[in-house]
């Protein structure tokens with residue numbers, strides 16, 4: 001049974017997560033403070049850490065940095081504030097994923113499993129000589145996606161993207177030339193399209209375009225197909 005270290009000060013949230021983890025065959029270890037969490041990390045062979053950003057004795061970001069100095073154990077952040085997401089994604093804290101409260105424990109478990117699967121498949125692949133680094137990277141034209149860092153470079157410049165901008169752009173880059181309807185984009189880039197409040201594909205495309213334009217004014221990257229949807233241009237320079 002894989003041990004999941006849960007560092008979360010709210011016991012009601014922690015209880016829900018622990019229950020869900022146990023139900024799914026994991027062995028959760030709960031700590032309510034950062035200090036206890038660090039001690040538990042030294043004591044146990046931890047497969048993954050679920051880390052709350054707002055702890056009574058520590059800031060989750062600082063704790064993450066501290067953990068990263070000694071350990072590569074995957075970290076999934078829990079945050080109560082959407083304005084913290086940009087820090088998680090943008091600052092290269094070395095987080096593997098995050099959840100915004102409130103969330104369903106089931107969704108968190110799905111994320112945890114996805115992160116662990118990714119890590120395990122990297123372990124398995126390292127023998128064939130292709131480095132993990134390269135496997136996590138997708139290249140197309142002027143774009144380079146670095147999945148490990150949740151980062152997309154455009155003409156060698158890192159784009160500062162929100163979560164959905166990142167996902168939308170990734171979906172498009174992976175399917176150059178293919179016209180995708182708004183519904184398809186929602187389906188591919190949103191976790192739970194039906195219940196998401198953030199359902200404005202057009203708005204995200206608009207902000208994405210502005211960010212791309214800032215790096216390269218002249219290139220039309222995302223093409224609008226009136227009444228149908230969007231596609232990524234197939235005639236992009238390298």
Ligand code: CA
Pocket residue numbers: 008009010052053054055056
């Ligand atoms: Ca908290």
